[in-house]
Amino acid sequence: MPLTVIVRSGDAxxxxxxxxxxxxxxxxxxxxxxxxxxxxxxxxxxxxxRASGADFVLVDEGxxxxxxxxxxxxxxxxxxxVRSGDEVRVGRLRLVLQIDQGPVxxxxxxxxxELALALVARAMEAGGLDRSPRVRVLEGPDAGAVLPLTxxxxxxxxxxAAHCDLALADPDxxxxxxxxxxxxxxxxxxxxxxxxxxxxxxxxVETTLEVEWRSAQTAKVGQTLLVLDEAVGLALxxxxxxxxxxxxxxxxxxxxxxxxxxxSPLAEGPSSVGKPTRSAVGPRRPARAKVRWTAIDVVVMxxxxxxxxxxxxxxxxxxxx
Numbered sequence: 001m002p003l004t005v006i007v008r009s010g011d012a013x014x015x016x017x018x019x020x021x022x023x024x025x026x027x028x029x030x031x032x033x034x035x036x037x038x039x040x041x042x043x044x045x046x047x048x049x050r051a052s053g054a055d056f057v058l059v060d061e062g063x064x065x066x067x068x069x070x071x072x073x074x075x076x077x078x079x080x081x082v083r084s085g086d087e088v089r090v091g092r093l094r095l096v097l098q099i100d101q102g103p104v105x106x107x108x109x110x111x112x113x114e115l116a117l118a119l120v121a122r123a124m125e126a127g128g129l130d131r132s133p134r135v136r137v138l139e140g141p142d143a144g145a146v147l148p149l150t151x152x153x154x155x156x157x158x159x160x161a162a163h164c165d166l167a168l169a170d171p172d173x174x175x176x177x178x179x180x181x182x183x184x185x186x187x188x189x190x191x192x193x194x195x196x197x198x199x200x201x202x203x204x205v206e207t208t209l210e211v212e213w214r215s216a217q218t219a220k221v222g223q224t225l226l227v228l229d230e231a232v233g234l235a236l237x238x239x240x241x242x243x244x245x246x247x248x249x250x251x252x253x254x255x256x257x258x259x260x261x262x263x264s265p266l267a268e269g270p271s272s273v274g275k276p277t278r279s280a281v282g283p284r285r286p287a288r289a290k291v292r293w294t295a296i297d298v299v300v301m302x303x304x305x306x307x308x309x310x311x312x313x314x315x316x317x318x319x320x321x
Contacts, residue, residue, distance in 0.1 A: 003049060003056055004098040005035050007115060015115040018105045021056075025049040027090055028061075029240055034108055036116040038236050040245035041065050041091030049097075050079070056099060058082045064244035065091050091247065117185040120239065121232045133187050133215075133230040135180060140224030141169040149182040156180045158221060159192075172196050172222030178205075180213070187228055189213040196222050 001021045007014040017035060019025050027035040030044040037046075043063040050057050057079040060067040067074045068089040074080045082088070084099040105111050124131040135147040135156070147166040149156060156165040161175040168177075174194040181188045189212075191198040191205040198205045199220040205211050213219060215230030 001054065001099055002102050002104055003051075004100070004102055005049070006096040006098065007035070007037070008094045008096060014119065015111070017108060017111055017115070018102050019049075019108070020104045021051055021099075027095070031113075031240055034112060035095070036112040037090065037093050038116045038120050038239045039091055039093055040239060040242050041247050042093060043091075043244050044240075046090045047074075047088075049082070052079075052081070056082050056097075058088065063090070065247045091245075114185045116236055117232050120236045121185065124232065124235060129231075129235075131231045131235075133182060133228060133232070135166060136227050136229055137166075137168070138218065138225040138227045140222075142224065147180075149180065149187065152182050152184060154182065156182075158226075168221070168224055170222040170224045173224060174222075177221045178219075181210075185232070187213045187230065189219060194221065 002018050003021050003025065004016060004018040005025065005027075006016050019034070023034075025034045026045060026048050027033060027037065027042075028044050028046040029037055029039065029042045033045070041064075043061070043065070045061045046063040047061055047067045048059045050059060058067065058069060058074060059079045060074040060076050062076045066076075069080055069082060069086055072080075082097055084097060086097045088095040088097060121131050132148050132150045134149065135158075137143050137145040145166065145168075147156060147158075157176060157179055158164055158166045158168065158173075159175050159177040160168055160170070160173045164176065174192070174196070176192050177194040178192055178198050179190045181190070188210045189198070189200060189205065190210040191207050193207045200211055200213055201217045213228050215228055215233035217228060219226045219228070
């Protein structure tokens with residue numbers, strides 16, 4: 001039976017991913033997750049959905065902030081039976097499960113990447129951050145030139161002609177060499193039948209064929225080397241590489257997420273934040289015992305000193321004879 005995972009923000013639906021029901025579905029923040037959620041409150045491998053006969057179970061994979069079904073938290077590394085319509089919370093994000101006959105998502109990897117990029121783009125927009133990708137000339141006569149792709153859906157022309165959006169002085173570039181288009185969560189590049197062709201990541205682009213151009217991939221037109229600086233892609237990679245965020249106060253209407261023991265506040269209070277505890281700097285050294293003298297100890301020490309003094313005087317007398 002197919003299993004659909006719906007990612008929700010409030011009442012809005014962000015994405016719907018449908019799996020065939022035979023595979024293990026990994027929910028997490030890492031790029032290898034089947035449901036890829038770019039939020040630091042979600043662990044890299046947060047939870048998994050697995051088939052159990054005709055049913056499905058949800059397993060918390062030892063996540064930092066826990067996995068909830070409704071208001072019930074699943075203990076770490078244990079499973080819970082889930083039903084169609086159950087709401088699941090992982091970190092700050094909510095998922096709704098549907099178990100029914102529906103069309104399976106063909107390209108899960110592509111779909112979940114688009115979901116991750118869309119969520120990051122929305123977060124950047126909400127924070128007032130510029131998320132426009134840029135085409136930058138890495139090598140060639142125009143090295144250092146930049147073309148911001150500020151308008152979604154617009155086709156930007158690359159070539160030697162003066163009317164091109166990125167006019168290049170490279171004689172091996174055609175007058176109208178290639179076209180770059182910014183999509184909602186990706187950038188596409190199309191060769192326009194250029195005499196010397198267009199390469200992306202070392203592979204020749206077929207004439208009039210549109211290919212996805214990803215961040216950090218280079219494109220070559222003539223003798224000019226271009227690179228795509230994709231702000232959203234860079235932010236996604238940074239988010240996926242960050243450590244887990246420990247949630248504090250619970251979201252409205254949701255059960256609290258207890259912090260793990262290692263993140264418990266220090267007993268000394270807020271002023272001690274950032275200071276090492278004794279466990280961090282090694283075991284406590286035993287205190288030295290105070291020395292107490294008895295009367296017998298005093299007599300013995302006095303006698304020993306008297307003998308030592310007498311010996312020294314005798315030695316001096318012999319030397320001066």
